[in-house]
Amino acid sequence: MVFKCQDDSFIKEYTCKVLKCEETKEPVVDYGKVSKFEGYQVTLENTILFPAGGGQPHDVGWLNDVEVLQVIRKGDEAVHFTKEPIAVGTIVTQRIDWDRRFDHMQQHSGQHLLSAILEKEYSLPTTSWWLGAEESYVELETTCVEEYIIRKVEARCNSLIRDAVPVKVKLCKANDPDLNEAHTRGLPKDCMDTIRIICIGDIDENMCCGTHVSNLSQLQVIKLLGVEPGKKGKINLKFLVGNRVTKSFQRMLDRERSLTALLKNEPNKHEELVSKLQKNLKAANKNLQNVLSELAQLEVERIKNAQPKPNYIFMFKKEATPDFNRAICKGLEGEGLFLFLASVEPDKPKEGQIIIQGPEEYCNVLGQQITELLKAKGAFKHGKFQGKAGDLTAISKCKKIVEEYFANIL
Ligand SMILES: [Zn+2]
Secondary structure, X not given: OOOHHHHOOOOOEEEEEEEEEEEEOOOEEXXXXXXXXXXXXXXXXXXXXXXXXXXXXXXOEEXXXXXXXXXXXXXXXXXXXXXXXXXXXXXXXXXXXXXXXXXXXXXXXXXXXXXXHHHHHHOOOEEEEEEOOOOEEEEEOOOOXXXXXXXXXXXXXXXXXXXXXXXXXXXXXXXXXXXXXXXXXXXXXXXXXXXXXXEEOOOEEEEOOOOOOOEHHXXXXXXXXXXXXXXXXOEEEEEEEOHHHHHHHHHHHHHHHHHHHHHOOOHHHHHHHHHHHHXXXXXXXXXXXXXXXXXXXXXXXXXXXXXXXXXXXXXXXXXXXXXXXXXXXXXXXXXXXXXXXXXXXXXXXXXXXXXXXXXXXXXHHHHHHHHHHOOEEEEEEOXXXXXXXOOHXXXXXXXXXXXXXHHHHO
16 A cells, blocks of 8 residues: 555645544654653544654644654554554544754655665665764675765765756656666565565666655755764765755754863864863873872871870871872771771772771771762771762761771770
């Protein structure tokens, strides 16, 4: 069956009768993301909502005021997933989420154009393609495409878009001699009764069940984003068409403006400035490590030489690194002290590393209380606890417990 949406890809409203309405628990799949669903599958006399197929995702829309969350093809029929039931025989007005559909048409017709140029002019046939929520790609059976080829293909496609080459749909039967010229790429097995061929001028003929623009100017522009490794021996060439190009450009512009405000300099200086900042940060970190390691040694000396000798050390320095704390621990091993050290995770102020060490009699009493209060994960091993604290807000409470404990035993 050729659906109304395939007959005319530009219909936005259509009225017809409900033929079936059945309960369903089949999941909803959108751009490869699977979600649980419980509701109804509604079958209509015909549909302007495209059921997923040929690499093109399904449409969404409404039947009167009932939302359609997914449309899939089942044999010769399209079933519409709704949350509410609609009585058989009801006359409903179908409406389509046109922004989503037109976006799919731009990406899908863009893919046909791109694949045709790659195959006919560069001998790079498309083996499959993917229309994603953000980006799309064509899969090519090669391990590398030079950047200058990508730029030439892009320029060629954009020139054909400017020429507003017509896109037409030819319908034929399985024994039609015209079929020999067309490719079977992306054709679902259940659309074999009437075969649709999408023709882009005299550039391309391709069997396809999808919805397409009526001339290439409706694609506006195509932007090739470059290649990334794909399946074994293949690469994916990523692309954006039409509104996705302007939307993506706007996002880039917004990011660039934020960076300009942060770096207080023009975009052509950003790269240089960030690289300078990274170098400075690396040097500052190295200096900090050196200073902290000297400080740790000094702290150890100070504690060892203190008179009278302390029974415990409770140290929480926000700037301390795990290295600093380890150096203190090592320096005070065997001194008979109870030691508690904490450092903060750089980008999670509530979390950090803690170390508890000292004579068993102290650790047995204090260790469990402290680790519980700080929601610490880790274990005592050879009289030493080293682990991660999930909540450092209780640190002053821990300090009080330690202070009171030693005040009482002395
Ligand atoms: Zn197609």
